[in-house]
Amino acid sequence: MRHQVCIIGGGPSGLLLCLLLRRAGIDAVVLEQRSRDYVLARIRAGVLEQGLVDILRAAGVGQRLDAEGFVHDGTLIVAHGQRVHIDFKALTGKSVTIYGQTEVTRDLYDALEAMGAPVLHEAEGVTIHGAKGDAPFVTFRHQGQDKRIDCDYIAGCDGFHGVSRRTIPERLRRQFEHVYPFGWLGILSHTAPLQHELVYAGHERGFALCSMRNAGLSRHYLQVPLTDRVEDWSDEAFWKELRRRLPPELAEQLATGPSIEKSIAPLRSFISEPMSWGRLFLAGDAAHIVPPTGAKGLNLAASDVWYLSQALIAQYQGDEAPLAGYSAQALARVWKASRFSWSMTRMLHSFPAEGAFLARMQGAEVEYLAGSVAAQTALAENYVGLPY
Ligand code: FAS
Numbered sequence: 001m002r003h004q005v006c007i008i009g010g011g012p013s014g015l016l017l018c019l020l021l022r023r024a025g026i027d028a029v030v031l032e033q034r035s036r037d038y039v040l041a042r043i044r045a046g047v048l049e050q051g052l053v054d055i056l057r058a059a060g061v062g063q064r065l066d067a068e069g070f071v072h073d074g075t076l077i078v079a080h081g082q083r084v085h086i087d088f089k090a091l092t093g094k095s096v097t098i099y100g101q102t103e104v105t106r107d108l109y110d111a112l113e114a115m116g117a118p119v120l121h122e123a124e125g126v127t128i129h130g131a132k133g134d135a136p137f138v139t140f141r142h143q144g145q146d147k148r149i150d151c152d153y154i155a156g157c158d159g160f161h162g163v164s165r166r167t168i169p170e171r172l173r174r175q176f177e178h179v180y181p182f183g184w185l186g187i188l189s190h191t192a193p194l195q196h197e198l199v200y201a202g203h204e205r206g207f208a209l210c211s212m213r214n215a216g217l218s219r220h221y222l223q224v225p226l227t228d229r230v231e232d233w234s235d236e237a238f239w240k241e242l243r244r245r246l247p248p249e250l251a252e253q254l255a256t257g258p259s260i261e262k263s264i265a266p267l268r269s270f271i272s273e274p275m276s277w278g279r280l281f282l283a284g285d286a287a288h289i290v291p292p293t294g295a296k297g298l299n300l301a302a303s304d305v306w307y308l309s310q311a312l313i314a315q316y317q318g319d320e321a322p323l324a325g326y327s328a329q330a331l332a333r334v335w336k337a338s339r340f341s342w343s344m345t346r347m348l349h350s351f352p353a354e355g356a357f358l359a360r361m362q363g364a365e366v367e368y369l370a371g372s373v374a375a376q377t378a379l380a381e382n383y384v385g386l387p388y
Pocket residue numbers: 008009010011012013014031032033034039043044045046047101123126157158159160161162163264265283284285286292294295296297298299301
C-alpha cells in the first residue's frame with residue numbers, strides 16, 4: 001500500500017490531522033492499535049480552547065459541538081480563604097467550550113468514515129522504517145496479516161506510550177520531565193454540575209476540581225497520593241472528601257450520585273525535543289504531557305496538528321519552509337502552555353513534603369490574584385489559549 005502521509009495513532013491528534021489533510025486533498029491513513037470502541041471509551045479532557053473550536057468548525061465537525069457544547073466565560077478559583085472569579089470574556093474577549101474529548105473523537109471518527117478515509121483499527125506492532133531517508137515506510141500486522149505502507153511522511157500521533165517518539169534515537173532527544181507526587185482521581189456521574197462554570201479548589205487536604213460534560217453529567221477530580229488505587233475510593237468516600245475540600249456554601253450545593261466511571265491518572269510535565277526527525281513528525285501526547293490543571297493537553301495536541309497540517313499542505317505545494325520549521329513552531333507554544341499548567345498545579349495542589357513556606361507562598365499568590373486585574377488577565381489569557 002502507498003499513502004502520502006501515514007499517521008500513527010487514532011486519538012484526537014491523529015484523527016484531526018487525517019481530517020485536515022484529507023480535506024486538503026492529501027492522501028492520509030491512520031493506524032490505531034486499539035478498537036474504535038476502546039478509544040471512545042476513554043474519558044479524558046473536557047475544555048476546548050477557541051482555537052480548537054475554530055479548527056473543528058472549519059474542518060466541518062463543529063455541528064454537535066455548537067449544539068451540545070457549553071460556552072464558559074469564566075471559572076471560579078477557591079483557595080486559601082479566597083474566592084476569585086476569573087472573567088475570561090471581560091478580561092480577554094474570549095471564552096472556552098465544555099465538550100468532552102470523547103465527543104470530539106466521535107465526531108472526528110464519523111467525519112472520516114463519511115469521507116471513506118482509511119482508519120485501520122487494531123493495527124499491531126507498528127514499526128517505523130527509513131524516517132531519515134526519502135522513502136519512509138511503516139510495517140504492522142492487521143487482521144492476521146503482515147502489512148507495509150510506503151509514504152512520503154509519517155506523523156507520530158500515538159501518545160506518551162507510543163512508538164514514534166522512541167523511533168528518534170535517544171542520543172538526539174532532549175527530554176524534560178517533572179513528575180508530581182500525586183495523581184487525580186476522576187469520577188463521572190449523572191449529577192448536576194456544582195456551578196454553571198468550573199470550580200478549581202485548593203485546600204490543605206488537596207486539590208479538587210468540579211467540572212462537567214453537560215447539565216446532567218458531572219466530572220469531578222480529587223488530588224490523591226500516588227499510592228492510592230481506585231478500589232480504595234468508594235463513591236461515598238469520594239463525595240465526602242470533595243465536600244471537605246470545598247467552601248461550606250459550595251459543599252452544601254454539591255449533587256452526589258453513583259459513579260459511572262472512576263479512574264486515577266498520574267500527573268507529569270514532559271516535553272521531548274525535537275518534535276521531528278527526518279520525515280517523522282510528532283504531535284500531541286507523543287511529544288509532550290501536561291498536568292491537566294490548566295486544561296491544555298488536548299488543546300496543545302490541536303495546535304500541533306494545526307501547524308503540522310498547514311506545513312504538510314505547504315510542502316506539497318512546493319514550500320518546504322513550514323515543515324522545516326514545524327518542531328520549533330510547535331515547541332514555542334508547548335513550552336508556554338506547559339509553564340501555565342505547571343504554575344496552576346503549583347498554585348492549587350498541596351505539597352505537604354515541601355513544608356509551610358510553600359503553603360504560604362501559595363496563599364500569597366492566590367491573594368494577589370484576587371486583588372489584581374493584571375494577574376487575573378494573565379491567568380485568563382493562558383487559560384483561554386495563547387495565540388497559535
Ligand atoms: P492519545 O493518547 O489520546 O491518543 C494516542 C492514540 O495512539 C491512542 O488511541 C493509542 O491507542 C494509539 N497508539 C499508541 N501507541 C500506538 C502504536 N504503537 N500503534 C498504533 N496506535 C498507537 N487533557 C486535558 O486537557 N484535560 C484533562 O482532563 C485530561 N485528562 C486526561 C486523563 C488521562 C487518563 C490521560 C491519559 C490524559 C488526559 N488528558 C487531559 C490529556 C489528553 O486529553 C491528551 O492530551 C489527548 O488525549 C492527546 O491526544 P493524542 O495526542 O491523540 O494522544
